[in-house]
Each structure stands twice: as C-alpha cells, then as structure tokens.
Amino acid sequence: MAADLLLEARGLAAQRGRATLFSGVDFSLRGGEALVVQGPNGSGKTTLLRIVAGLTMPSAGEVRLRGDAMRAFDAPLRNVVAFNGHAPALKDELSAFENLDAWTSLQGSPMSRDQIAASLDNVALSRRQRLPVRVLSQGQRRRIGLARLALCDRALWILDEPLTALDAEAIGMLGALLARHLAASGICIAASHQPLPLEDSRMKRLSLGEPS
Amino acid sequence: MSDVDASPSTAIVWALARDVRVALRSKGELGVQLLFYVIVVSLFPLATSPSRELLATLGPGVLWTTALLASLLSLPRLFAADFGDGTLEQMALSPRPLAALVSGKIAAHWLTTGLPVVVMAPLLGAQYALVAPVLGTLTLSLLLGTPILSLLGAVGAALTLGARGGGSLLALLVLPLYAPVLIFGAGAVDAVRAGLSATPHLSLLGAGLLIALVAVPFAVAAAVRIALD
Numbered sequence: 001m002a003a004d005l006l007l008e009a010r011g012l013a014a015q016r017g018r019a020t021l022f023s024g025v026d027f028s029l030r031g032g033e034a035l036v037v038q039g040p041n042g043s044g045k046t047t048l049l050r051i052v053a054g055l056t057m058p059s060a061g062e063v064r065l066r067g068d069a070m071r072a073f074d075a076p077l078r079n080v081v082a083f084n085g086h087a088p089a090l091k092d093e094l095s096a097f098e099n100l101d102a103w104t105s106l107q108g109s110p111m112s113r114d115q116i117a118a119s120l121d122n123v124a125l126s127r128r129q130r131l132p133v134r135v136l137s138q139g140q141r142r143r144i145g146l147a148r149l150a151l152c153d154r155a156l157w158i159l160d161e162p163l164t165a166l167d168a169e170a171i172g173m174l175g176a177l178l179a180r181h182l183a184a185s186g187i188c189i190a191a192s193h194q195p196l197p198l199e200d201s202r203m204k205r206l207s208l209g210e211p212s
Numbered sequence: 213m214s215d216v217d218a219s220p221s222t223a224i225v226w227a228l229a230r231d232v233r234v235a236l237r238s239k240g241e242l243g244v245q246l247l248f249y250v251i252v253v254s255l256f257p258l259a260t261s262p263s264r265e266l267l268a269t270l271g272p273g274v275l276w277t278t279a280l281l282a283s284l285l286s287l288p289r290l291f292a293a294d295f296g297d298g299t300l301e302q303m304a305l306s307p308r309p310l311a312a313l314v315s316g317k318i319a320a321h322w323l324t325t326g327l328p329v330v331v332m333a334p335l336l337g338a339q340y341a342l343v344a345p346v347l348g349t350l351t352l353s354l355l356l357g358t359p360i361l362s363l364l365g366a367v368g369a370a371l372t373l374g375a376r377g378g379g380s381l382l383a384l385l386v387l388p389l390y391a392p393v394l395i396f397g398a399g400a401v402d403a404v405r406a407g408l409s410a411t412p413h414l415s416l417l418g419a420g421l422l423i424a425l426v427a428v429p430f431a432v433a434a435a436v437r438i439a440l441d
Contacts, residue, residue, distance in 0.1 A: 087298025093237035
C-alpha cells in the first residue's frame with residue numbers, strides 16, 4: 001500500500017440547486033490518518049464524500065491526490081478508492097459469496113474461494129454465505145460491506161455512515177478493520193453521527209455547519 | 213495496485229457473466245417479457261379476419277412492432293436495478309473502463325431479452341401464414357435488428373436514470389429512435405414477399421448495428437456518469 005499517499009482538499013464547495021451546502025472546505029490527510037466528517041442532516045456530508053470519491057464535481061475547489069488535481073472518475077483516484085455509500089451495492093439475487101466474488105474481480109483483484117470464505121467468516125456470516133442476499137437483514141448486508149473492505153487493498157476508504165445497522169459485535173469488527181487499515185498507512189474518510197471506533201491520535205475532525 | 217487489469221475485454225466478460233447470472237436467478241421477469249411478446253403477436257390474428265393474404269401482409273410488421281415493444285418493456289431494468297442498489301456507482305469507481313462494463317451489460321440484455329424474441333419469431337410467424345423464405349428473412353432481420361434495439365434502448369435507459377416517471381419518458385425517448393430499425397427490418401421482409409432482394413435492407417441494418425456498437429457504449433458511459441453526479 002502506498003505509504004506516500006497524500007490527499008488534500010482545497011476550497012471545496014458544493015451546491016444543491018441554489019443552496020450552498022458548504023464552501024471553503026480544506027483538509028490534508030497523509031497515510032495513516034482518518035478524517036471524521038460531522039454535521040447536522042442536510043449539511044452536505046454525503047456530497048463531500050462523493051466529491052472526494054470522484055463521483056461528483058465540486059462547484060468550486062479541487063481534490064488533490066499525491067499533489068495532482070483530480071477530476072471526477074479520474075483513473076488514479078479510481079485505483080485507490082474504496083467507496084461504501086448509503087446503498088449496499090449488493091445484488092439481491094446473488095449470495096454473499098457470489099457478491100464478494102463479483103466485486104473483487106470488478107476491482108481487478110480477484111480473490112481465491114478460501115480468501116472470500118475467510119472474509120465472510122471474519123464477519124460471522126460463513127453460515128449464511130450461500131443464501132441469496134435478499135433474505136439477509138440490513139445488519140447482515142452491512143457486514144458483507146465490511147467483508148468487502150477487508151478484501152480490497154485500496155488505500156483510500158470512504159465510508160458514509162459506516163455504523164448504520166451494525167450491532168456492537170460488528171462495530172468491533174469495523175474498529176479492527178480501521179485500525180489495521182490505518183496501521184498500513186491507509187487513509188479513511190468517514191461521515192458519522194455516532195463516535196467511530198478509532199484512536200484519537202489518528203483522527204482529524206471536520207464539522208460542516210448549518211446549510212446557509 | 214498498478215497491475216490492475218483494465219482491458220476492455222475482461223470488463224465486458226465480467227459484466228456479461230454477472231448480468232446473465234442475475235437474470236437467470238429471476239427467470240420470472242424474463243418470462244413475463246417473452247410471454248408479452250407471444251401474446252401480443254397472437255392477438256392480431258384473433259382481432260382481424262383470418263384471411264391468409266391479410267395475415268401474410270400484416271405479419272412482418274406485427275412481429276417487428278411487438279419486438280420493439282417487448283424490448284421497451286425490458287429496458288427500465290437494464291440500469292435501474294444497478295443504479296438503485298449502488299452497484300452502478302461501484303462500477304463507475306472501479307479501475308475497469310465503464311464503457312466496456314456497460315457494453316457487457318447491454319450484451320447480457322440482448323442475450324436474455326433479444327435472442328429469445330429472435331428464436332420465437334419463426335414459430336410465431338407461422339400463425340401469419342408466412343412461407344419459409346419470408347420467415348427466414350424475418351428471423352435474420354430480427355437477429356440484426358434486436359441488438360440495435362438493445363443498444364439504442366440502453367442510451368435512453370441511461371439518460372432517464374433517476375428521472376421521475378422514467379418508464380414513460382423512456383418510451384417517448386426511445387420509440388422514435390427505434391423507427392428506422394423497424395422500417396429497414398420490416399422492409400427487408402416486404403422486399404422478399406415482393407420478390408425482390410432483401411440485401412439492401414439487411415446491409416443497412418448491419419451497418420446500423422456496427423455504428424451503434426462503436427458509439428453507444430461511450431454515450432451510455434457518459435450518461436451513467438451524469439446520472440451518478
């Protein structure tokens with residue numbers, strides 16, 4: 001994993017319709033650091049994460065990766081980002097195993113059957129791995145999302161409300177994943193209303209204000 | 213991470229295999245579309261006089277129009293499910309080329325909705341007292357034309373992603389684009405019935421298919437990115 005990873009935001013601003021969600025957002029993250037984005041509903045947390053992931057263009061400002069300005073869907077960004085958004089990105093018709101198999105090969109890093117089975121075992125879903133995702137609960141779907149993060153070797157994790165629908169055990173799993181990721185010089189940006197299971201020393205905070 | 217395989221062919225195969233697998237798990241939806249085709253084609257002989265001459269005149273047009281409608285019926289599913297569950301986001305953010313991924317999806321759409329229509333055509337055409345050479349040309353014209361329907365339809369489906377009332381908007385957007393395919397497809401069959409060669413019509417269909425194959429994936433990829441923004 002790239003130890004020299006550097007992610008910067010300069011003067012980011014976003015608009016929805018005529019309303020300005022936020023403006024002048026700056027931050028700089030090195031490998032091993034996490035940014036927690038906080039703010040009331042509608043303050044633009046999801047929009048900010050989508051801008052950093054390269055899904056949305058900011059109305060002003062830029063995102064820089066290793067010093068290079070990135071536009072939406074630029075290849076260098078796509079090669080490092082793992083985005084866990086609101087939508088679980090799971091196919092109801094396929095099983096947990098098949099979903100992970102398809103996802104890892106989409107990301108260009110296909111995994112062996114044993115690796116995928118082990119990742120499902122880590123999130124305590126090994127007994128459900130052959131069932132279609134349709135019959136799994138919200139929390140179990142989110143756990144597949146955790147297994148997905150564990151499988152990918154992406155340096156930049158972008159997590160939108162990662163604690164939603166997770167129980168205490170799964171929050172512990174997320175904490176362990178995050179600790180391992182940051183220890184390996186990864187970067188994590190997360191939006192969350194609840195406190196994240198993260199060491200304070202690695203954490204930066206960003207508060208988005210009331211929509212003006 | 214520099215060894216990520218970004219070649220278009222693996223991306224096409226990935227999307228094709230995944231979509232076919234998902235489609236085969238929800239056979240009900242595929243059945244509905246095919247059944248719609250069979251039923252609508254079979255309604256015309258019931259509603260009009262059973263004279264052989266009239267049926268043979270109507271037949272090609274009915275089969276082609278119904279193929280158009282059946283294609284339209286299956287289009288909203290092409291991207292909307294992936295858009296809704298976030299899979300499309302993941303595809304757009306993956307290192308693989310998005311144009312190749314959507315090509316695979318379109319190919320899977322044709323294999324699961326267009327090809328069955330082509331295969332059923334000779335059977336259904338028999339209801340319209342069409343003779344063997346006419347049936348052959350009809351099937352060939354559908355074989356060349358239905359992939360164009362999937363391709364053009366994909367542009368419409370991608371453009372209407374996230375739009376309110378997307379389904380009806382999609383029909384308004386796509387049906388005019390389908391018109392030339394219908395004209396040349398049904399025209400090929402009429403030419404054979406009139407004792408002329410179907411080659412000009414079929415060549416034009418083939419040319420249209422090639423142009424669509426080259427241009428559509430990039431248009432669809434651009435539309436998908438706009439929808440995700």
